[in-house]
Amino acid sequence: MRLLIVGTLEGYITAAGKIAMQRGAKVSHTDSIEGALNALRAAAGADLVMIDVKLDIAAFIESLKAERITIPVVACGIGTDAAAAVKAIRAGAKEYIPLPPDAELIAAVLEAVAEESHAIVCQDPAMLATLRMADQVAPSDASVLITGESGTGKELMARYIHRKSRRSDAPFVAVNCAAIPENLLESELFGHEKGAFTGAVARRLGRFEEANGGTLLLDELSEMHPRLQAKLLRAIQEKEIDRIGSSQPVKVNVRLIATSNRNLENEVRSGNFREDLYFRLNVFSVAIPSLRERPADIPMIADHFLKKYAQANGLGEKRLSDDALLMLRAHHWRGNVRELENTMHRAVLLSKSETVGPESIMLTSQMLAPEGSAQASIPANSPVANPFAGPGGTVPPAPRGYAPPAAPGYPSSYAPPPNHAAGAAAYGNAGAASGAPAVQGLVGRTVAEVERDLIIGTLSHCLGNRTHAANILGISIRTLRNKLKQYSEEGVAVPPPGTEERAAM
Numbered sequence: 291m292r293l294l295i296v297g298t299l300e301g302y303i304t305a306a307g308k309i310a311m312q313r314g315a316k317v318s319h320t321d322s323i324e325g326a327l328n329a330l331r332a333a334a335g336a337d338l339v340m341i342d343v344k345l346d347i348a349a350f351i352e353s354l355k356a357e358r359i360t361i362p363v364v365a366c367g368i369g370t371d372a373a374a375a376v377k378a379i380r381a382g383a384k385e386y387i388p389l390p391p392d393a394e395l396i397a398a399v400l401e402a403v404a405e406e407s408h409a410i411v412c413q414d415p416a417m418l419a420t421l422r423m424a425d426q427v428a429p430s431d432a433s434v435l436i437t438g439e440s441g442t443g444k445e446l447m448a449r450y451i452h453r454k455s456r457r458s459d460a461p462f463v464a465v466n467c468a469a470i471p472e473n474l475l476e477s478e479l480f481g482h483e484k485g486a487f488t489g490a491v492a493r494r495l496g497r498f499e500e501a502n503g504g505t506l507l508l509d510e511l512s513e514m515h516p517r518l519q520a521k522l523l524r525a526i527q528e529k530e531i532d533r534i535g536s537s538q539p540v541k542v543n544v545r546l547i548a549t550s551n552r553n554l555e556n557e558v559r560s561g562n563f564r565e566d567l568y569f570r571l572n573v574f575s576v577a578i579p580s581l582r583e584r585p586a587d588i589p590m591i592a593d594h595f596l597k598k599y600a601q602a603n604g605l606g607e608k609r610l611s612d613d614a615l616l617m618l619r620a621h622h623w624r625g626n627v628r629e630l631e632n633t634m635h636r637a638v639l640l641s642k643s644e645t646v647g648p649e650s651i652m653l654t655s656q657m658l659a660p661e662g663s664a665q666a667s668i669p670a671n672s673p674v675a676n677p678f679a680g681p682g683g684t685v686p687p688a689p690r691g692y693a694p695p696a697a698p699g700y701p702s703s704y705a706p707p708p709n710h711a712a713g714a715a716a717y718g719n720a721g722a723a724s725g726a727p728a729v730q731g732l733v734g735r736t737v738a739e740v741e742r743d744l745i746i747g748t749l750s751h752c753l754g755n756r757t758h759a760a761n762i763l764g765i766s767i768r769t770l771r772n773k774l775k776q777y778s779e780e781g782v783a784v785p786p787p788g789t790e791e792r793a794a795m
C-alpha cells in the first residue's frame with residue numbers, strides 16, 4: 291500500500307506519515323498538486339492520496355480525471371471544519387480526516403482502501419489442494435488463470451501467488467477490467483504520451499510499466515473489449531507495450547495473472563473472447579472451489595471475520611453459538627466468502643452479547659421475496675432497507691428456516707439438516723412454515739430470473755445507488771455492475787445511478 295501525502299497537513303505530515311508507516315504503508319510526500327500529478331504519472335504511483343484540505347482539491351481531481359488517473363483521494367484538515375469537509379467531498383474526495391490525525395481513523399481508511407489483510411483462511415481439503423497447486427505454479431513465471439464463482443477469493447489467490455513467487459519484492463499491481471470503462475482501460479494499462487488526447491498534459495506510465503519486474507493482475511478479464519484484447523495479446527507476445535500516442539514500444543517484464551468468474555472457454559466459443567489470448571493466459575489454471583464445495587472452511591472463516599469485525603468496531607471478543615454455526619453450515623452461500631464476510635459483519639453489529647446466536651445471523655435467502663408478495667417491494671422500514679436497524683426501527687428478521695435445496699452435484703450435507711426446521715422455529719418469529727410459501731412462490735421461475743428481480747428491486751429501493759445495493763445484496767460492486775450491464779443488454783430497464791454516484795462519476 292503506497293500513500294502519497296500532498297501539502298503540509300497543517301504541520302501534521304510527520305505524525306500522519308508515521309501512523310501510516312506503522313500500518314505497513316509506504317509513504318511519500320510532495321508539497322504541491324503539480325508535484326502529486328508528476329508522482330502519479332510516474333511508475334512509482336500510489337494507491338491512496340491524502341491531501342491538505344487547503345489545496346485546490348477540485349482542480350486536482352479534475353486533472354486526475356482529465357489525465358485518466360484513477361486513485362482514491364482523502365482530504366485532511368484541522369478539527370471538524372464541516373464546510374471544508376463538505377467542499378472536499380463535493381469535489382470528489384472519498385473521505386475527510388480531521389487533524390491531528392487519529393491512529394485508528396487513519397488505519398481504518400488505509401484498510402478500507404487497501405484491504406491489507408490478505409491471508410487465506412482455510413482448512414478444508416478441497417481448498418488446501420488448491421493452495422498446493424498454487425504453491426507449485428507460484429515460483430515459475432507462467433501466466434495463471436484463476437477461475438471461480440464471484441467472492442470465492444480469486445484476487446486473494448492472485449496476491450498469494452505473487453507473495454510466493456520470485457517476484458515478491460517487486461510490485462503487485464491489480465487492474466479491474468470490469469470497473470474501468472473501455473476508453474480509459476487502454477490508458478490505464480498502457481499509459482499515454484503528452485498530447486495523446488485532450489487532457490493528456492503530460493506523459494503517464496500505465497499499469498504494465500508500473501508492474502515491471504513484478505506481477506500484473508487482470509481482474510475480470512472476460513469483460514475486456516475485443517479491441518483491447520488484441521493489444522493485450524501483442525503485449526504478451528512481444529513483451530512490449532505502446533503508450534497511447536507513442537510510436538516507441540517499451541519493453542516490459544511482467545508476470546500476468548488473470549481472473550474470471552465467467553467460463554472463459556464458453557466466452558471463446560461464443561466469440562466474445564480471443565482464443566489465442568485465452569491460450570496465452572491459461573498456461574496454468576487454478577480453479578477455486580465455491581464455499582459450498584469446502585464446508586469445513588465455513589466455521590473457520592466465520593470465526594476469522596467475527597474477530598476481525600469485533601475488533602474493528604471496538605467490541606470485545608465474540609464467538610458463534612452452536613445454533614448459529616448450524617445455520618451457517620446449512621446455508622447455500624451463492625455469494626461465497628464475500629457473502630459470509632458480510633453476514634459476519636452484520637452479525638457482529640447486531641449481536642448484543644459475547645455469544646453470537648442465530649437471531650443475529652441475517653442470511654441473504656431471508657432477503658429473497660417472491661414476486662407479488664408483500665415483501666417483494668421491500669418496504670422502507672424493512673431490515674433489507676436498513677440491515678442494521680436497531681430496536682427503534684425494525685427488528686432484524688429471524689431466519690425463515692429455509693435454505694435453498696442443495697444444487698445437483700453438491701454433497702447432500704449442504705442441504706438443511708433434518709432438525710433445521712425445528713431449530714429455526716426456536717430462533718424467533720418466523721419459523722419454517724413461513725418460509726415454505728415464500729419458496730412456493732418462486733417455484734417455476736429460474737434462479738436467474740429471481741436473481742434479476744432481486745437485484746433490480748433492491749437497486750430501485752436504494753434509488754439507484756449501486757454501492758448501497760451491492761452492500762445489501764452481499765455482492766461486490768463489480769459483480770453488480772456486470773449484472774446490470776447484462777440486464778441492459780437484454781433490454782431490461784435498469785434504474786439509473788443515484789445522484790451521489792452520478793456526481794462521483
Ligand SMILES: Nc1ncnc2c1ncn2[C@@H]1O[C@H](COP(=O)(O)OP(=O)(O)OP(=O)(O)O)[C@@H](O)[C@H]1O
Binds near residue numbers: 412
Ligand atoms: N479464504 C479466505 N480467507 C479470508 N478471506 C477471504 C478468503 N477468501 C475470500 N476472502 C475475502 O472475501 C472477499 C472476496 O474475495 P475476492 O475479492 O478475492 O474474491 P473474488 O473471487 O476475486 O471476487 P469477484 O469475483 O467478485 O471479484 C475479500 O474480502 C477477501 O478478503
